[in-house]
Amino acid sequence: MSRSGELKNRGGNDKLQRRIFIAVMLAWPLLYFAVFGLYLQFETILYSFQRWNYVAGYQEWVGLDNYRLAIKNMIGGSYWRTGMTNTLIFIPVNYVLIALSLFIAVVLNRNFPFARFYRIVYFFPTILSIVILTMVYQFSLHPTNGIVNGVLGHLGLESWQRSWLGERQTALPAVIFYCIWAGIGYYNVMFTGALQRIPSEYFEVGQIEGITFWKEMTSIVIPTIWPTISTFIILGTSGAFLVYLQPLLLTNGGPNHSSTTTSLEMLTSVLGPGDYGTAATYGVIFAVLAAVVTLIVKRLVELVDTAEL
């Protein structure tokens, strides 16, 4: 009796304490979101209508000038256009990366000899600093002392030797190859995790019926782990718009902007000349473009049904 009375008395106080607790717990995350989420988005839109005048020392409103110039640059032959094309190239590159990783994960999941060793080695780039990875890659492709040209020399293929990251024709392919080389491990581990959650009877039934690798892939693997695959397809699409560290560290976007991306050009225009208006304009254009492309891809992958486990 007295106990329920006590609880009732505490009721009002409890509610207040509960509210205080929720408020304290959410204070920092909400403040962070308000400043670095909302406020910065809002400022980006404002910046895209402004230009920084360093001679006069103030920023001025220029209406749609930034947008006009940006569109002109993207249609014309400037490096912004190369950046945009390259950024869009990274969308299919990410899909190839996902497909390749899935293939490797499925093979390793089928009692492949040395599967454990491969899994451990392949995962390795995921936990390494991008600085170290790009450095190793750069030295492997070094024109005179690198491993790749060295191996080509031993094989008598001297005519194939080149400065891989320093020539216009090979710089972007070399950056793309890097992204695949260094990216497989992460997706591989993710897909392995998803594959291990498929009940093993599924595979056993298939093996008794003697189905081929491709049949197993299309009728068991892909339908059952489709949620994981589709998530990575969506993330891979939006992730293509975020490729900048790889070209920054490998080629610095060069030679002559041939391996640049839009994000990298935004970064350089902020860090270099302090061209905040231009960077913000491309930021807005690319946020919209990324959102539209990602949403379309999201709709498309959602059309595919997932098998019920």
Add this chain to the structure above:
Amino acid sequence: MELVQGKPAGKRFSIRTWVLQLFFFGYALTLIYPFIWMLINSLKTNPGFYKNVWALPSSWEWSNYVNAWQEAHIGQFFFNSLWMTVIGTITTILSAAMPAYIMAKYKFKGSTSLYNLAIVSLLIPPIGTLAPWYLLMRDLGLFNQWGVMLGYTVGIGFNMIILQSFFRGISWEYAEAAFMDGAGHFRVFFSIMLPLAKPGLIAVGTVTMIAIWNDYLYPFILLQDPKSYTIGVGLAYLVEKQKYASDFTTLFAAMWIALMPVLIVYAFMQEKLINGFTVGGIKG
């Protein structure tokens, strides 16, 4: 029946298995050999390196490591990275665990919108807001190590989504028992719920720890005083410098020093680490 069918299938796959084995091994080799090549060359003298980049060192030059540690300041960068990673991991996990716990266990008006906020913030490319972010950080005087660590404490994001599923799996009865004993909400969170969510915190924590140790963008932009460089920025700076100084052997030694902690952690807790990464995929 099974045996009869099993055998020809095994034979049919054998050539394919060999070809695959070759490819798989080749890829593994491209991931291992360059590191070994650098290890070997980090032990040569500079003239020795230029004479033959393929040979084993004629004398083992451990002095390259001393040089890297002291003269190239890798030692200083190493300790900067170390304390920033320790503090950064704790604050980052805490900032995500707080909203995750509220989301999982406290229902109130608008509590579900936290999830939507997290999804939205995951889909918007953060690089777009770089220009105002740069000026904001400058105006707040955060072009330093504190600014870098501040950037990690996102709270509402990926870590929150993963941690809330761990909190959801913990029975609320523990909390009710503690409330009966007169414990407050904060006590329950810090001394009951956080310890119970330990597996989740460890999974998210290891991934966060490695991400912070390896982070490049924030330190690259925000750290302008060479004394405050992290090991990643310091290494990238050394790479730039070596393009003119051509002291590659010291650079390779520096790279191996940066690599060691991750390698050691990986050697001892492979399973935990890989699990930590997969946990994120489960919910994805």
